[in-house]
Amino acid sequence: MSRVVVVGGDAAGMTSASAVHRLLPDVEVVVLERGHHTSYSACGVPYWVAGEIDGPDGLVARSPEEHRERGIDVRLGSEVLAVDVDAHEVRYRDLAGEHTLGYDRLVVATGAGSIRPDLPGVHAPGVMSVKDLVDGQQVIDRIHAGARRAVVVGSGYIGIEMAEACLARGLDVTVVERESTPLPIVEDEIGEVIADAMREKGAHMVTEAAVTGFDVGDDGAVTAVRTDEDTFPADLVVAAFGVVPRSELLADVADLGVKDGIVTDDQQRVLAPDGSLVADVWSAGDCVVTHDRLTSTRIHLPLGTHANKQGMVAGESVAASLGAAWSGRVFPGVVQTAITKFCDLEIARAGLGRAQADDAGLDTVSADVETTTVAGYYPGAEPMTLWGLAERGTRRLLGVQLVGRGGAVRIDTAAMALWSGMTVDELVMTDLSYAPPFSSVWSQVQVLARALVKQLDQ
Amino acid sequence: MSRVVVVGGDAAGMTSASAVHRLLPDVEVVVLERGHHTSYSACGVPYWVAGEIDGPDGLVARSPEEHRERGIDVRLGSEVLAVDVDAHEVRYRDLAGEHTLGYDRLVVATGAGSIRPDLPGVHAPGVMSVKDLVDGQQVIDRIHAGARRAVVVGSGYIGIEMAEACLARGLDVTVVERESTPLPIVEDEIGEVIADAMREKGAHMVTEAAVTGFDVGDDGAVTAVRTDEDTFPADLVVAAFGVVPRSELLADVADLGVKDGIVTDDQQRVLAPDGSLVADVWSAGDCVVTHDRLTSTRIHLPLGTHANKQGMVAGESVAASLGAAWSGRVFPGVVQTAITKFCDLEIARAGLGRAQADDAGLDTVSADVETTTVAGYYPGAEPMTLWGLAERGTRRLLGVQLVGRGGAVRIDTAAMALWSGMTVDELVMTDLSYAPPFSSVWSQVQVLARALVKQLDQ
Structure with a gap:
């Protein structure tokens, strides 16, 4: 019996695992997830923090138990340490120790990691990214513990959504942005409207300011955000510096593109630097680069909507390689919506x-x-x-x-x-x-x- | 100096008149409108009746005075009686009598008229269509005069919008529909959801019922709607039997399609039955037929969005025929949105x-x-x-x-x-x-x- 190993149990990973299992019920599908949740909506975390929705369970589309009941072998707390594409095996660690697991087909869906620039105090307790459910719980815990002043560093999507969430929780909120208007992914004409709204709602918007470090108190936790302009007291810092693909597992074998994202073909098959296929390895989601349809250039665009589609394409392609009828579905690129x-x-x-x-x-x-x-x-x-x-x-x-x-x-x-x-x-x-x-x-x-x-x- | 005569001063007519005037400011543009408003939103009438918006002025995008100030000769209360395409002239009537007006180019934008089936009492006071601002005022007057019971005959767009408006005014509302669910232009799966909502909001929905006539009281005004099922008392009847193109002026020269709508080419130039152009005559809006892009068949689809676009296309084409540079814009058909x-x-x-x-x-x-x-x-x-x-x-x-x-x-x-x-x-x-x-x-x-x-x- 063939075995498909999927690394990562969120959108792209579980979608590909589900597609393989749906098309080939007899194939063994193992998902190695280093955390303790599957198929959750990271995009919903700000609304959970805001208190508008119940979490974390409300954000889980399908739990590990549900996936297991459907016949997928989900292994939580299992961190993959290395991939050996020649030997067709992965090495992973769980509480019981290190293990080696062979695969016939591999899907790498390791997602993206939050950027933490090398600044004094950046790893202090209270400086938090918001990438997953554990991050969300940490922010909530800190608010429950009495945090009153939040500083949001970076005003991308997560930054402004977390600013809203912290305002909803009654915190004093300061947003620090390097560019001249919030949400630099939109033009100034749009950003100025956002800046007005942020001020109206009581957020303190600081633009054209670069963070230089974080002050910490006697307990080691963050007490302020320092910028080249001013210092802002903080009981809680949302570090939204952006994300980069987690491509380390395939760094030695795959072609890496923008931000070191994994390069694939349109079936999500991983490509080597010479353009050939890395045999029996697929990749999907926030760890890959895709292409922009308007410029035909490569782009890293870590969004759940692409992760789901790429996961579906990868899973169907894996199944086809193991004998299932192929839908012909490919990932056609993005227009950055x-x-x-x-x-x-x-x-x-x-x-x-x-x-x-x-x-x-x-x-x-x-x-x-x-x-x-x-x-x-x-x-x-x-x-x-x-x-x-x-x-x-x-x-x-x-x-x-x-x-x-x-x-x-x-x-x-x-x-x-x-x-x-x-x-x-x-x-x-x-x-x-x-x-x-x-x-x-x-x-x-x-x-x-x-x-x-x-x-x-x- | 050339003269362009436009028959009809609503969306299609005024848009074409404006386009000609914009492109060729020296050309004389005369608009003959039988009513007393221009460029109004008929689609807004139900919300005016509901009391949600101020009318009728609030529904007028551009008044006759504004059009005149821009240099368009708008003549209100001017009903065109006949078009002589050979002599290039129209005959029209206003309070001062009948007149003949020559044209170099003619745009027929006469819109659509409400269907009034030949039923007893169908023309009684209190049985009203809702096609224009005068109709809207009549409904409002009747409500102000004490009408308590409204019967809406036909549950197309106007029917359900007027049902909402009458409910908002606190009237008892009955909707009579020939088909099995309201809004027959959608499938039953959708119509059933609408029927539930109508009942929830307190409208009495009568389906699969054909109107057989209208009872009138001593004053001649409507008192009830009779159907093959039952009789429904009414102080006010919205007659929403549908609309048909007003194509009579060109009936002798133009090819007439579905519902006798005027057939044009994609520049809105009127076609004769043999497919040749009717010289120097354009038509746009609810009086024409257009084509459905999915089936490539002709269709009569009287909506403001098409009237505006067709009016623009017609106006630009007229101007091009008089020497202006042509944008190349044609009307590309519809997908029935x-x-x-x-x-x-x-x-x-x-x-x-x-x-x-x-x-x-x-x-x-x-x-x-x-x-x-x-x-x-x-x-x-x-x-x-x-x-x-x-x-x-x-x-x-x-x-x-x-x-x-x-x-x-x-x-x-x-x-x-x-x-x-x-x-x-x-x-x-x-x-x-x-x-x-x-x-x-x-x-x-x-x-x-x-x-x-x-x-x-x-």
């Missing part, structure tokens, strides 16, 4: 930002428009700001970003246009829904597309 | 229904799924029901319908997939936004697409 919110302010993006387009050497025009979340005359209409980018010559839509109190899921309209390589001219004429409780007669994304057409025609 | 709500229940559709696909001879599979408006564990998650249709063989997505308390604008994701002729397999892998306050890790439309893939693979 993302969505978040800060309190009642919703924010989303898809496609390229200005700097990304410049880096790709594209000749572009941009536009930004103010419209409303529903028809302007309809009750509850709120301003919505959209920013967009299009390519001269081809007139392709290249990017859309938006912010407003409602309606951010409209980013998916832009994502679909970007996915299909649509021109802004065509987008203007697409058949989108309209009724006054939802939009003006021109959908918000079409209002932006019309502004981009005007720019291109100038 | 529509959205509405009943109280807090949101409803949307795009693409084909089951019967439409059957009529087109397509071999299909369907699926319906229950998901949630946001991640299932996130506060405020509400059920969302989706129904979908795909074609065997090509595996193209053919139609999506959805209903739920929130999130209906996600229909635009489906509309974009339908627009591009996407397969359900590709839709599953598209890069849509995800965060727990907005959806589960698979977007609602992708959950449906996965169910359709499963059906196709069986």
Whole structure:
């Protein structure tokens, strides 16, 4: 009987394990997970910390027991130390000691790790990343223990979501960001709206400030965040410096791309530096690099939505290699769609930002428009700001970003246009829904597309 | 100097007039409007009747005075009686009498008229359609005069929106529908959810009932609606039997399609029965037929969103025929996207229904799924029901319908997939936004697409 070993029991790992088991019930599927949870929503942690949802169990889509009942051999507390692709075996450690486990097929789904820059005090108790359920529990414990002042370092998605969570818990919140506006993954036009909302909600937003270290008290725990500007007292620090792929296990055999992410083909089969396949090894999720469809360049984009899809593709490809009928499904790349919110302010993006387009050497025009979340005359209409980018010559839509109190899921309209390589001219004429409780007669994304057409025609 | 005459001063007419004037400011543009408003939102009337928005002025995007200030000669109370395409002139009547006006280019944007079947009492005071601002005012006047019992005949978009409006005004509301569920333009799976919501909100929903006539009182006004089932007392009747194109002016010269709608080419130039152009005549809006992109068949789809786009296309084409540079813009057809709500229940559709696909001879599979408006564990998650249709063989997505308390604008994701002729397999892998306050890790439309893939693979 064949054995498939999966390293990592979250989205990508468990999805691939489940796909193999579904297609080939007789194949042995072993999942080695160093933590104690499977298939959980890391994206839900901020809302658990905020007290809006019950955790950690509420964030677990399928527990280890449920996976085991379905026939998958999930081994918790099992940290893989090394992979020997020639011998087709992995070495792992659990409470009982070290073990060697042979595999016929291997899926590496080790995810990403939080960046901890080499700064004084960065490892002090109270300086916490928010990557998994254990991290979430630590933040909650610290709040229960009496923390009153939170400093969030970095205002990416997790940063602003944790700022909201700490405000919801009644803490004093300071957000420290190196760039000039929060959420640097959106343009300044959008970031300024977010900055206003953060101030309105009582968060202290510090921009263009670099963290230089962390002060610690007599008990060794963090007491303040030092920056090149000022020092901010802190009982609790959310360290949201970003994440990098956990690719160490395959560092000697795989081609590593952006941020040392594992390079795969579109079936998630791991590639060697010479472009050949690393025999019988797949990889999926936050540890891999994927490709951006607009620029055809490699990108590291650690999001649950990609992890799930890549896990499904990897699992089906593994099963096919063991004799199952293949669905033909491949991972087709991304257009960098993302969505978040800060309190009642919703924010989303898809496609390229200005700097990304410049880096790709594209000749572009941009536009930004103010419209409303529903028809302007309809009750509850709120301003919505959209920013967009299009390519001269081809007139392709290249990017859309938006912010407003409602309606951010409209980013998916832009994502679909970007996915299909649509021109802004065509987008203007697409058949989108309209009724006054939802939009003006021109959908918000079409209002932006019309502004981009005007720019291109100038 | 050339003269462009536009018949009709709502969405399609004023958009085309504005486009001509923008591109060729020296051309004389005359708009003949039989009513007394221009550029108003008929779609907003139910919300005005409900008392949620101020009307009628709040529903006017641009008044006749504003259009005149911009240089368009808007003539209100001017009803066009006949068009002589050979002599290039129209005959119209206003308070001063009858006039003849010559044109170099003509745009017919006469809209659609409400169907009034030949039933006893159908023209009695108190039996009202809701097509324009005057209609809306009549309904409001009747409520102010003490109407307590409203019967809505027909449960299309206007029917259910007016049912909501009358409930909001505190009236007893009965809705009479010939089919088995409300809003017959959606499948029964969706219609049943609407029926439940109508009952919950206190509307009396009568299905599979045909109206046979209207009782009138001593003053001649309506007192009851008679059906083949029962008789329903009424102080006010909303007659929402549907609409038909107002194509009479061109009936002798134009090719007439579905429901006698005017047939045009993709620049909105009117076609004669032999397929040749009717010289110098354009038409746009609810009086024309357009084509469905999925079946390549003609369809009459009277919606403001198409009227605006067609008006723009017609205006630009008229201007090009008079020497302006042409944008190249054509009207590319529709995928039948529509959205509405009943109280807090949101409803949307795009693409084909089951019967439409059957009529087109397509071999299909369907699926319906229950998901949630946001991640299932996130506060405020509400059920969302989706129904979908795909074609065997090509595996193209053919139609999506959805209903739920929130999130209906996600229909635009489906509309974009339908627009591009996407397969359900590709839709599953598209890069849509995800965060727990907005959806589960698979977007609602992708959950449906996965169910359709499963059906196709069986």
